[in-house]
Amino acid sequence: xxxxxxxxxxxxxxxxxxxxxxxxxxxxxxxxxxxxxxxxxxxxxxxxxxxxxxxxxxxxxxxxxxxxxxxxxxxxxxxxxxxxxxxxxxxxxxxxxxxxxxxxxxxxxxxxxxxxxxxxxxxxxxxxxxxxxxxxxxxxxxxxxxxxxxxxxxxxxxxxxxxxxxxxxxxxxxxxxxxxxxxxxxxxxxxxxxxxxxxxxxxxxxxxxxxxxxxxxxxxxxxxxxxxxxxxxxxxxxxxxxxxxxxxxxxxxxxxxxxxxxxxxxxxxxxxxxxxxxxxxxxxxxxxxxxxxxxxxxxxxxxxxxxxxxxxxxxxxxxxxxxxxxxxxxxxxxxxxxxxxxxxxxxxxx
Amino acid sequence: xxxxxxxxxxxxxxxxxxxxxxxxxxxxxxxxxxxxxxxxxxxxxxxxxxxxxxxxxxxxxxxxxxxxxxxxxxxxxxxxxxxxxxxxxxxxxxxxxxxxxxxxxxxxxxxxxxxxxxxxxxxxxxxxxxxxxxxxxxxxxxxxxxxxxxxxxxxxxxxxxxxxxxxxxxxxxxxxxxxxxxxxxxxxxxxxxxxxxxxxxxxxxxxxxxxxxxxxxxxxxxxxxxxxxxxxxxxxxxxxxxxxxxxxxxxxxxxxxxxxxxxxxxxxxxxxxxxxxxxxxxxxxxxxxxxxxxxxxxxxxxxxxxxxxxxxxxxxxxxxxxxxxxxxxxxxxxxxxxxxxxxxxxxxxx
Numbered sequence: 001x002x003x004x005x006x007x008x009x010x011x012x013x014x015x016x017x018x019x020x021x022x023x024x025x026x027x028x029x030x031x032x033x034x035x036x037x038x039x040x041x042x043x044x045x046x047x048x049x050x051x052x053x054x055x056x057x058x059x060x061x062x063x064x065x066x067x068x069x070x071x072x073x074x075x076x077x078x079x080x081x082x083x084x085x086x087x088x089x090x091x092x093x094x095x096x097x098x099x100x101x102x103x104x105x106x107x108x109x110x111x112x113x114x115x116x117x118x119x120x121x122x123x124x125x126x127x128x129x130x131x132x133x134x135x136x137x138x139x140x141x142x143x144x145x146x147x148x149x150x151x152x153x154x155x156x157x158x159x160x161x162x163x164x165x166x167x168x169x170x171x172x173x174x175x176x177x178x179x180x181x182x183x184x185x186x187x188x189x190x191x192x193x194x195x196x197x198x199x200x201x202x203x204x205x206x207x208x209x210x211x212x213x214x215x216x217x218x219x220x221x222x223x224x225x226x227x228x229x230x231x232x233x234x235x236x237x238x239x240x241x242x243x244x245x246x247x248x249x250x251x252x253x254x255x256x257x258x259x260x261x262x263x264x265x266x267x268x269x270x271x272x273x274x275x276x277x278x279x280x281x282x283x284x285x286x287x288x289x290x291x292x293x294x295x296x297x298x299x300x301x302x303x304x305x306x307x308x309x310x311x312x313x314x315x316x317x318x319x320x321x322x323x324x325x326x327x328x329x330x331x332x333x334x335x336x337x338x339x340x341x342x343x344x345x346x347x348x349x350x
Numbered sequence: 351x352x353x354x355x356x357x358x359x360x361x362x363x364x365x366x367x368x369x370x371x372x373x374x375x376x377x378x379x380x381x382x383x384x385x386x387x388x389x390x391x392x393x394x395x396x397x398x399x400x401x402x403x404x405x406x407x408x409x410x411x412x413x414x415x416x417x418x419x420x421x422x423x424x425x426x427x428x429x430x431x432x433x434x435x436x437x438x439x440x441x442x443x444x445x446x447x448x449x450x451x452x453x454x455x456x457x458x459x460x461x462x463x464x465x466x467x468x469x470x471x472x473x474x475x476x477x478x479x480x481x482x483x484x485x486x487x488x489x490x491x492x493x494x495x496x497x498x499x500x501x502x503x504x505x506x507x508x509x510x511x512x513x514x515x516x517x518x519x520x521x522x523x524x525x526x527x528x529x530x531x532x533x534x535x536x537x538x539x540x541x542x543x544x545x546x547x548x549x550x551x552x553x554x555x556x557x558x559x560x561x562x563x564x565x566x567x568x569x570x571x572x573x574x575x576x577x578x579x580x581x582x583x584x585x586x587x588x589x590x591x592x593x594x595x596x597x598x599x600x601x602x603x604x605x606x607x608x609x610x611x612x613x614x615x616x617x618x619x620x621x622x623x624x625x626x627x628x629x630x631x632x633x634x635x636x637x638x639x640x641x642x643x644x645x646x647x648x649x650x651x652x653x654x655x656x657x658x659x660x661x662x663x664x665x666x667x668x669x670x671x672x673x674x675x676x677x678x679x680x681x682x683x684x685x686x687x688x689x690x691x692x693x694x695x696x697x698x699x700x
């Protein structure tokens with residue numbers, strides 16, 4: 001077990017934890033004394049039908065939704081909805097390699113699947129809150145993977161779904177990109193097969209990992225137009241050092257690897273023997289599929305191909321030269337687009 | 351000095367060498383006893399006006415043009431043209447880190463600029479062949495960088511220019527991508543700041559470098575459609591191990607780093623104090639700018655923006671789901687497109 005202030009209540013909170021007990025994972029491991037960390041906004045109504053679930057993306061936590069996506073008068077309005085922002089397993093706030101004690105933690109943390117997250121979230125939603133149906137499940141990137149998994153695994157429980165900038169079945173190209181992220185970390189001799197003493201020992205690997213996010217996480221146009229200036233940086237190097245590298249170097253390498261392994265294997269067709277059409281055919285949620293036009297690894301055409309397999313779904317293209325990482329909430333125009341689509345989706349009977 | 355059979359006459363030849371003497375480089379270093387390796391096809395006519403120059407791309411050599419681009423009845427017809435395929439400095443066949451003897455070789459090989467290549471090629475073309483004007487300069491990727499440099503530096507000598515899948519001024523995004531390629535190699539402890547005993551000591555770094563080419567060198571669609579099957583591979587892993595990794599692991603790491611550093615800094619506006627419009631305004635060659643529609647790091651919009659600054663130029667978009675690396679010649683449909691455009695360009699008065 002390691003202590004990392006980045007994942008503390010002070011930085012990521014306020015959050016609560018929900019115990020999972022000894023949670024058996026799809027790949028055969030067991031999370032002993034596992035838990036989900038979550039934050040809620042608003043109140044669950046008496047009918048228990050105003051709940052929205054938002055799982056987190058790679059490297060993200062529940063905090064970003066509080067900061068950038070939820071607000072009075074917005075689509076995700078806590079005056080109207082009971083919004084549960086849940087941290088995926090391995091993200092550093094819920095049960096993760098770095099915060100798991102004993103020989104089963106750190107470099108030995110077991111493999112986790114998107115399905116494990118969704119089963120754990122199902123326990124949270126049903127056992128703790130007694131919710132039978134979610135008004136909306138939504139999420140970006142790996143959050144979209146969990147959203148799809150929810151809609152396919154528990155179709156009766158998902159009234160509406162909004163997978164943003166992510167896929168139901170990870171693509172082969174995306175698998176390779178994720179592998180390059182993992183290799184950037186594991187190739188650092190300081191990683192020591194996961195048994196480093198502190199994440200700063202893997203700083204070079206984490207920095208290379210940050211560079212790969214610069215290459216694929218934004219867009220060619222983002223750098224051409226020097227959009228990073230809007231965030232207050234004076235050069236690309238300044239942006240790299242004090243934004244992307246600073247962001248990832250604060251994180252735990254094993255936690256990132258846990259999420260990356262999971263990301264690589266996101267696939268709802270595991271429920272239907274590899275038949276994606278059949279899997280997506282199970283979805284009864286009113287679904288808006290929302291890719292980002294400049295996304296380099298979840299390109300609109302991949303998302304659109306999946307959307308066509310979902311009954312009554314709509315493709316809602318989000319526009320941003322910032323590419324995939326605009327999800328992290330630094331662009332107000334993008335957030336407005338998301339709000340408009342979500343408001344429309346939430347207004348639909350489902 | 352290291353021996354590497356990949357760069358031998360048996361594999362890359364037949365090629366000849368042209369001595370550069372002690373060639374002073376733009377960054378201040380000197381290539382002592384430097385040379386360019388080149389291959390020619392066809393005969394120079396009496397008027398010396400049928401010469402075509404083709405500089406090489408990153409990791410490529412003159413051989414690929416003989417194998418895939420030149421042929422009887424094709425646009426680059428040796429029965430009609432005198433075609434000079436020249437190896438860029440650092441590519442392993444011309445003067446390069448691995449084949450340079452003494453303390454100035456290997457890890458100490460000096461920095462080389464695109465402008466150095468073009469000045470060296472100018473010596474070859476004028477001093478050895480007595481050519482005053484080239485009917486065409488063309489090249490892909492870093493070959494496009496050299497093509498632009500020719501057309502800006504020696505406008506009177508270039509009748510026609512065909513920069514394919516490359517830019518006149520490298521983009522900031524491309525700089526970052528190239529940096530990730532370099533980091534993949536230099537992060538391997540076996541690299542030893544360039545003083546490894548054999549390139550196999552850097553095999554892990556070269557493999558990570560190959561993975562980044564998989565991520566950016568093809569396209570998301572290439573993997574989605576499993577286009578690698580056409581090359582005889584049975585899985586993505588088979589394709590990685592026996593195509594991309596095999597390709598790059600045969601190469602010298604310092605040679606790749608020399609080219610990557612040069613690639614990062616390709617910029618014709620160095621001639622005009624950073625004014626790209628002014629630099630491209632110098633071009634008098636009839637120019638076809640030929641991006642590849644699915645290219646992930648030289649996207650058509652970047653190439654098109656430059657094309658608009660070249661008088662009388664035309665944008666000729668090449669279509670291929672294979673992305674950037676289709677340049678390497680494995681797709682007949684792509685080669686046919688290139689042929690058609692080049693034939694049209696060569697038929698134009700210039």
